[in-house]
Amino acid sequence: MTAIRKEPTLAAPPKAAVAPRSESQPRYAAPIMPEGTVAGRSLLLVVVLMSYLACLALAGVLIISQAVSTWSADIARELTLQIRPVEGSNVDTEVEKAYVILQSTRGVTSLRIIDKAKAAELLEPWLGSMPVIEDLPIPRMIAIQTDPNNPPDLAALRSALAAEIPGAELDTHQQWQAQLSRTADTLRWIGYGVLAIITVATAAVTVFATRAAIAANRNIVEVLHLVGARDRFIAGQVQWHFVKLAFRAGIIGTVAGAISVALLALVGPGNVPGGLTAASRALIFAPTTFALQNYALFLLIPIVAVVVSLVTSRVTVMRILSEVL
Known part of the structure; x- marks a missing residue:
């Protein structure tokens, strides 16, 4: 009786173990608002310009304050005696x-x-x-x-x-000092008004850019609603897009403005004591404590741009979603 020879079978290669995705594992999805859109580039340019102007306005207020402090100190130190x-x-x-x-x-x-x-x-x-x-x-x-x-x-x-x-009369120049202080206060309020106008203009441009972004991506927003996405999620995606854009634009505009002020301090005529160039140098190259205060004020510009963009885009997108969906 002939023995039946059994050919050995080749074992199938082991399958790679695929770990199931846990619920806590983060999923990276493409953003709802695409980068590099026309509205995004326009908003970036506008916020850069607004931040640049805000930096110059803030520097102007600080320079005026520094110059007036120097002039007031010089006036207070000097008296004039007239003998008729x-x-x-x-x-x-x-x-x-x-x-x-x-x-x-x-x-x-x-x-x-x-x-x-x-x-x-x-x-x-x-x-x-x-x-x-x-x-x-x-x-x-x-x-x-x-x-x-x-x-x-x-x-x-x-x-x-x-x-x-x-016939002796002592002049303390208090009249000139008071007039100088009033002029400086007027110029300061003008600077604050310019900053307020820049803030309002930035908010208005952000509203238009948010509406344009929602209109351009309406199909995506509707699909997200169909699959169960909530308004808060969509609003969060939109506002995060504009926050990143505003922060980048605010930094660029502030740095450009600071460079302009530094160029004024370095290139301007320095032979006029108490002039704007001297005040610019005192602003940029101030002692450590005073310089840190000035730099902190300049850093507020991109922060304010982010806050304005955050609040404006959030309110705008929630209102749009409640109207059209």
């Missing part, structure tokens, strides 16, 4: 007496007598260059520099000058 010619007295003698009184006054750091020729030059813009101007009874003046940390007692100084020198 009085009948029966010698003006030169009265100037010498005033110089001695001022030298002995606490808080006075330096004195400079303005002679009659220099005083006549100061009057030329109003009276013109006339030979008769030297014959006029022009008051003699003494420029006084004071210590801001240890200022003199102005009331006592006025009393001493009035008692010893007839």
Whole structure:
């Protein structure tokens, strides 16, 4: 009896074990709002420009504040003593007496007598260059520099000058300082108004861009509704798209604005003390504590752009979804 020989069978290759997807495993899906759309590029450009203008407006407010602080400090440090010619007295003698009184006054750091020729030059813009101007009874003046940390007692100084020198008048420049402060406040409010207008314009552009994005992707939104997606999910996808766009645009615009201010500080004329170039340099190259405060204010621009885009796109997309779906 012949034995039946059984051919060995080849075993099938083992199948790769496929682990089932757990519910907690994240799924990466394509975004609802595609990148690089016309509305997205337009919004990016507009937010960049708005952030750039906001940076310049904020820098303008800070520069004006810095310049006004410098000018106010210079005005507060300097006084002017006018000695009018009085009948029966010698003006030169009265100037010498005033110089001695001022030298002995606490808080006075330096004195400079303005002679009659220099005083006549100061009057030329109003009276013109006339030979008769030297014959006029022009008051003699003494420029006084004071210590801001240890200022003199102005009331006592006025009393001493009035008692010893007839025709003496001490000018503290408070009128000019008050006028300068009012002008600075007006310019600051103008800067704040520009910032408010830029914020409103950014919000308006975001509304139009959100409506355009929803209209362009209406089919996708409707399909998502058919498969059970909720409005909150769709709104979250849309607003995240605009938040990323606003943050990128805000950073670009702020950096461009900061570079422009730095160029003004480096390239502008620096031979004018207390000018805008000097104020720009003080803003950019300030001491550490003050510089950190300025840089923190500039960093608020992209943050504000993100907040405006977040709130505006959220409200807009929820309203659109409630109307059309």
